Amino acid sequence: MNITTTEVEGITIAAFEGNLDTNTAPDAEERLGELLEKGVTKILVDFTTLDYISSAGLRVLLVTTKRLGGTGGSMRICGLNETVDEVFEISGFSTIFSVFKSRDEALEGF
Amino acid sequence: MIALGTIQINPDTGFIEARKKLLLIGEQLTGDPIVATRLATAASQFCRVLARESSAPAISLGLGSDRFSQSLVLEFESPEPMSVPATLSGFFDDIETPPPQNNMHVVKVTKNLRGHTNRSDQDIARLRSIVERKGRDELVSELQVRNRELQESFENLQRTTSAKERMQSELNIGRDIQMSMLPVQFPAFPNRKEFDVYATLHPAREVGGDFYDFFLIDEDRFCFCVGDVSGKGVGAALFMALTKTLIKSRASNDFSPASILTHVNDEVGRNNDSCMFVTIWVGILDLKTGILAYTNAGHNPPYIKRANGELVRLDARHGPVVGAMDGMVYGEDDVTVGKGDMALLYTDGVTEAMDPNQHLYDESRLVQVMEARDFSSGQDLVQATVDDVWRFQSDAEQADDITVLAVQFFGQPEAAPVHLLEVKIPNHLDEIDTVNAAFNAFAEEKGLKKRVRRKINLVFDELLNNIVTYAHDDDRDHTIEVKVELSADRLAVTVIDDGKPFNPFLLAAPDTGQSVEEREVGGLGVHLVRNVMDEMSYHRRTDRNVVILIKHLEPSART
Numbered sequence: 001m002n003i004t005t006t007e008v009e010g011i012t013i014a015a016f017e018g019n020l021d022t023n024t025a026p027d028a029e030e031r032l033g034e035l036l037e038k039g040v041t042k043i044l045v046d047f048t049t050l051d052y053i054s055s056a057g058l059r060v061l062l063v064t065t066k067r068l069g070g071t072g073g074s075m076r077i078c079g080l081n082e083t084v085d086e087v088f089e090i091s092g093f094s095t096i097f098s099v100f101k102s103r104d105e106a107l108e109g110f
Numbered sequence: 111m112i113a114l115g116t117i118q119i120n121p122d123t124g125f126i127e128a129r130k131k132l133l134l135i136g137e138q139l140t141g142d143p144i145v146a147t148r149l150a151t152a153a154s155q156f157c158r159v160l161a162r163e164s165s166a167p168a169i170s171l172g173l174g175s176d177r178f179s180q181s182l183v184l185e186f187e188s189p190e191p192m193s194v195p196a197t198l199s200g201f202f203d204d205i206e207t208p209p210p211q212n213n214m215h216v217v218k219v220t221k222n223l224r225g226h227t228n229r230s231d232q233d234i235a236r237l238r239s240i241v242e243r244k245g246r247d248e249l250v251s252e253l254q255v256r257n258r259e260l261q262e263s264f265e266n267l268q269r270t271t272s273a274k275e276r277m278q279s280e281l282n283i284g285r286d287i288q289m290s291m292l293p294v295q296f297p298a299f300p301n302r303k304e305f306d307v308y309a310t311l312h313p314a315r316e317v318g319g320d321f322y323d324f325f326l327i328d329e330d331r332f333c334f335c336v337g338d339v340s341g342k343g344v345g346a347a348l349f350m351a352l353t354k355t356l357i358k359s360r361a362s363n364d365f366s367p368a369s370i371l372t373h374v375n376d377e378v379g380r381n382n383d384s385c386m387f388v389t390i391w392v393g394i395l396d397l398k399t400g401i402l403a404y405t406n407a408g409h410n411p412p413y414i415k416r417a418n419g420e421l422v423r424l425d426a427r428h429g430p431v432v433g434a435m436d437g438m439v440y441g442e443d444d445v446t447v448g449k450g451d452m453a454l455l456y457t458d459g460v461t462e463a464m465d466p467n468q469h470l471y472d473e474s475r476l477v478q479v480m481e482a483r484d485f486s487s488g489q490d491l492v493q494a495t496v497d498d499v500w501r502f503q504s505d506a507e508q509a510d511d512i513t514v515l516a517v518q519f520f521g522q523p524e525a526a527p528v529h530l531l532e533v534k535i536p537n538h539l540d541e542i543d544t545v546n547a548a549f550n551a552f553a554e555e556k557g558l559k560k561r562v563r564r565k566i567n568l569v570f571d572e573l574l575n576n577i578v579t580y581a582h583d584d585d586r587d588h589t590i591e592v593k594v595e596l597s598a599d600r601l602a603v604t605v606i607d608d609g610k611p612f613n614p615f616l617l618a619a620p621d622t623g624q625s626v627e628e629r630e631v632g633g634l635g636v637h638l639v640r641n642v643m644d645e646m647s648y649h650r651r652t653d654r655n656v657v658i659l660i661k662h663l664e665p666s667a668r669t
Binding site: 019059086 | 539540542543546560561564565568571572574575620622623624626627629634635637638641642
């Protein structure tokens with residue numbers, strides 16, 4: 001799994017590539033944690049090139065968003081493929097996260 | 111009442127004379143030497159007492175009758191009062207001591223002669239002549255000897271008859287239970303074109319506790335078995351019924367013969383005070399793949415007769431007889447059967463059948479039968495086998511139950527290709543990637559669409575994570591087995607681990623309606639698995655957890 005971070009108008013975009021699962025989740029948690037420690041408050045998680053996510057990956061999102069909330073920041077998620085979207089629906093994450101179709105839609109008004 | 115006359119009993123040998131006459135009368139009346147002997151014995155014992163104690167004892171004989179039967183009436187007479195010996199009531203149906211008349215005391219005994227209502231005048235005349243016949247002393251001693259012998263043999267007979275009758279009736283009940291447990295309708299599965307089964311069980315007169323059974327576990331799995339219970343009678347029959355029932359009930363959600371027999375053995379062996387045991391061969395034929403998984407618990411090895419004529423003996427043995435020791439773990443093997451192949455199962459009643467010269471039928475003869483020609487059906491093979499045993503046995507007695515069962519496999523009507531992927535990994539989290547990489551290559555090769563493939567990746571991640579993290583309390587290496595079966599309309603995933611018993615599907619679903627602050631991710635993995643797959647099951651098989659998940663595939667799921 002790769003995470004590429006770019007910054008657009010004060011928003012940090014973290015683009016995931018590969019799988020967010022048992023073996024990649026610790027790394028992802030660390031990378032997102034580093035962003036928080038740097039004082040990032042707006043994170044857009046871009047899943048356009050994410051293949052699948054498991055509950056271990058969902059946990060990372062949950063941990064990160066809880067920490068962000070504590071500092072007054074927020075997180076948006078975009079680019080879910082059919083399977084990831086289904087996982088979000090099943091887990092109820094689609095209602096607790098701000099999910100957008102595309103990166104452009106997510107950036108709008110963030 | 112028809113009077114037959116009076117026998118005077120003289121003090122010396124009179125009771126012997128009386129006995130002889132009573133014996134003859136008894137035979138004449140009943141045609142049954144045993145009844146006659148009992149009559150003579152019962153009466154003459156009393157006569158003996160009378161000969162000693164009475165001054166002028168006598169017996170008057172007569173035939174009484176009502177509408178339904180006749181009776182023999184004996185009146186023992188004596189000028190002195192008589193005490194009635196208990197021996198009389200052992201034989202006679204009625205004993206009366208009417209008040210004495212004319213200073214004669216009387217003991218009147220009656221024996222009902224069931225089934226005899228009419229006597230001709232000739233019969234009556236013959237009876238009277240017996241009563242009046244003069245005694246011949248020279249016959250006395252011989253008669254005494256004969257009577258003693260007769261009585262002894264009668265008593266022996268009575269003992270052995272009742273013991274034997276008891277045993278025979280127990281054997282008959284056992285036999286009834288045994289035979290009533292067997293499926294005997296053939297063709298057994300007229301709607302199934304993939305296979306055919308035929309079986310026969312010829313019970314021996316005495317020994318035997320054979321059984322066979324066959325049934326569909328589900329649409330794709332056919333289970334069949336043959337067994338032989340040690341012992342005979344009701345106990346063995348109940349043991350057989352118990353074993354057969356346990357196999358069937360266990361097989362309803364357990365597709366592993368090894369696991370079935372391991373559990374059956376535990377059930378049967380736990381409280382097996384009777385120390386009975388049973389040899390069993392169980393096979394489960396996968397009707398889609400032709401893979402026959404089997405476990406042999408001390409039974410005669412069956413044969414596969416291939417469609418091309420080749421004969422394969424299924425030599426593998428996987429443990430001792432069932433019931434001998436609980437806690438055993440049985441193994442299993444499998445063999446793939448092709449279109450037209452037949453499996454032949456039998457019990458030792460076949461190989462241990464004897465000819466009149468006490469030669470054993472022997473397995474080599476069975477092999478000759480199977481090799482002799484092609485067989486048109488399972489029934490044809492079973493019949494040929496049994497016929498050959500009968501020919502060999504000739505007029506010798508059948509010593510043991512003879513059971514023969516044949517299953518013929520015809521394959522799937524339109525043999526849908528099934529693709530298999532099997533991966534075994536050590537219990538490390540890193541190895542989840544090994545499984546997913548192997549599955550991705552498999553999915554790519556078989557043209558499985560991404561949206562299905564990703565769900566299976568998710569499933570592997572969740573299940574294997576759980577197993578590696580929670581299944582084992584020790585630090586040793588364990589193997590996790592993963593199997594994928596891809597057929598036209600479904601994808602089945604099986605994950606097997608040797609960890610502690612754990613049914614993931616009993617976990618409560620998480621509350622997915624909670625806010626971010628409240629949410630935890632525990633239990634979410636299984637919840638995801640449950641929702642992305644269509645069917646799931648958990649089984650504890652022998653010492654393993656087996657999780658089976660099925661995804662139905664619509665035609666568009668593959669390219």
